[in-house]
Amino acid sequence: MRTLARYLRLYFIIEAQYIKARMQYRADFLVSSIGMFFSSLATLAVFWILFNSINDLAGWTFMEMVFIYAFYMIAISPMQILFDHFWQLRFHIRQGTFLKYYFRPLNMMFYYMSEMFDLKGLTQLLVGIGLLIYASTQLEISWTAARVILLLVTLFSAALVQVAVVLIATCAAFWVVDSWPVLGLAWKLREFAPYPMSIFDGAFRFTxxxxxxxxFVAFYPSQLFLRPEQVSPLVYASPLIGIALFALMYWIWTQGVNSYTGTGS
Amino acid sequence: MRSYWALARGSFMVGLVYRFGFLFSILGNIIYLGVAYYLWRSIYQGAETLRGLTFNETYLYVALGSTVFILLKTYADWEIAYEIREGIIAVHLTKPLDLQLLMLAYSLGATLMNLAAITLPTVLILTLVFKVSIPLGLGLALFPLSLLLALLISFCFDYFVGLLAFYIDSNWGISMTKEIIITVLSGALIPLQFFPAGLQAVLRWLPFQAIYHTPLMLVTRPDQGWETFLPMLGVQATWAVVLVVLTRLFYGQAIKVLRIAGG
Structure with a gap:
């Protein structure tokens, strides 16, 4: 527990300095936030266009899709805000600059992730929260205390799933020269998360x-709030799935860190 | 002209280094083809046609769209921003070459590489595994010309955003915004026919649809006559010329403010 408190305190100190440094570049912050805003709305725009021609998608109404999408936006923002530095892991590994992370009395993953705090990702989070409030008002979801706790727990585990999937892909950089293709594929797969899984069958649904x-990033946990009566027991296991995947990812990371020998340059 | 050809060949060869990457791109494409199949199947829900398009036509459009997408993304904006950051652009400017043609040559080489390594295998999978038949007709014959015009228009957008990096250090947000606007408004993900009527009427005259919608419709509905195709190609060609002229004029302005630190 004391270690956790120490790390939290450290994290706040590091990020406060980082944010001060970034705020030197206000124009960059503004322009990036605008870009983030547009990219947050792209898939929603696709849904909106599609629902001009259809009334429902596999039984889900437009407003329900907005809810699922809002859940997705919130669930992916921790990856964006806290773990953004992992996009550069492949460069650090190839150029040998990754070696520096071995030389501090800190958890290496913590040290590595703390070096970046993606401010523009806050836009994504805000868009998600705004849409979630809007959609749940339209759908007349009553937010009891129990439901709010359930929402926080499921969002947390959905975020763990998302972080685990992308970070496992970035860890490929420890073993292959260019991990971009693996990462790109994981990133592309993520875009399918807000679609109703019930439209798929066979190998796709299984995968x-x-x-x-x-x-588990958006569709399954959203069902707890949209159609609680139809939820399969598996959905209640989603916190366990999040934790298990995150643990698997951490194990792979540890293997990668231990096998890395530098590039000699 | 010979020197630009050499540049294009060089960038084609660079693509060969990333053979491992192509496998993943093709895999990603196959997964997308599957996802798009299920998505549009549940949108059609057994309906014969939606917005005047049959399921097969829409699916061919969307599936082909994903591979054409890879061809037409030139990344010239990211390249220019990177070269300014690293100071490499100064080296280009000392050469007796035109920056726009040089960047176009790079893009063309990469596009040809992607055509051979990603698009053709995906189209083969599409016809052999997913059993999608590509109808023959005049439109299919005009497709290569239309694709070339589309590449030129797409390149001009990327190049224009790249030149903006002469003014501002931050390119991520602008490139992202441009990408989203083009992807959504060009009909790269959904045929334009599915858009609300008012929006559609406006979009038909804008350059975005000339990038994806025009070449994709030529393949989806190839059995129409010149009276349909000529206006489509006319809009494309006009935008290509207009955008080339505009970006050249803009370059003349932008080059005056370029500052390069280090290198």
């Missing part, structure tokens, strides 16, 4: 539920 469980 998105059990192998690369992006269904």
């Amino acid at each position: 998105f539920t059990y192998i690369i469980p992006i269904g």
Whole structure:
């Protein structure tokens, strides 16, 4: 517990300095936030256009899709805000600059992730929260205390799933020269998360539920709030799935860190 | 002209280094083809046609769209921003070459590489595994010309955003915004027919649809006559010329403010 408190305190100190440094570049912050805002709305725009021609998608109404999408936006923002530095892991590994992370009395993953705090990702989080409030008002979801706790727990575990899937892909950089293709594929798969998993069948549904469980980033947990009576027991296991995947990711990371020998340059 | 050809060949060869990457791109494409199939199947829900398009036509459009997308993304904006940051652009400017043609040559080489390594295998998978038949007709014959015009228009947008990096250090937000606007408004993800009527009427005259919608419709509905195709190609060609002229004029302005630190 004391270690956790120490790390939290450290994290706040490091990020406060980082944010001060970034705020030197206000124009960059503004322009990046605008870009983030547009990219947050792209898939929603696709839904909106599609629902001009259809009334429902596999039984889900437009407003329900907005809710699922809002859940997705919030669930992916911790990856964006806290773990953004992992996009550069492949460069650090190839150029040998990754060696510096071995030389501090700190947890290496903590040290590595703390070096970046993505401010523009806050836009994504805000868009998600705004849409979630809007959609749940339209859908007349009553937010009891129990539901709010359930929302926080499911969002947390959905965020763990998302972080785990992307970070496992970035860890490929420890073993292959260019991990971009693996990362790009994981990133592309993530975009399918806000679609109703019920439209898929066969191998696709199996993969998105059990192998690369992006269904647990948004669709399955959202059902707890939209159609609680139809939820399969598996959905209640989603916190466990999040924790298990995160643990798996951490194990792979540890293997990668231990096998890294530098590049000699 | 010979020197630009050499540049294009060079960038084609660079692509060969990333053979491992192409496998993943093709894999990603196959997964997308599957996802798009299920998505549009549940949108059609057994309906014969939606917005005047059959399921097969829409699916061919969307599936082909994903591979054409890879061809037409030139990344010239990211390249220019990177070269300014690293100071490499100064080296280009000392050469007796035109920056726009040089960047176009790079893009063309990469596009040809992607055509051979990603698009053709994906189209083969599409016809052999997913059993999508590509109808023959005049439109299919005009497709290569239309694709070339589309590449030129797409390149001009990327190049224009790249030149903006002469003014501002931050390119991520602008490139992202441009990408989203083009992806959504060009009909790269959904055929334009599905857009609300008012929006559609406006979009038909804008350059975005000339990038994806025009070449994709030529393949989806190839059995129409010149009276349909000529206006489509006319809009494309006009935008290509207008955008080339505009970006050249803009370059003349932008080059005056370029400052390069280090290198």
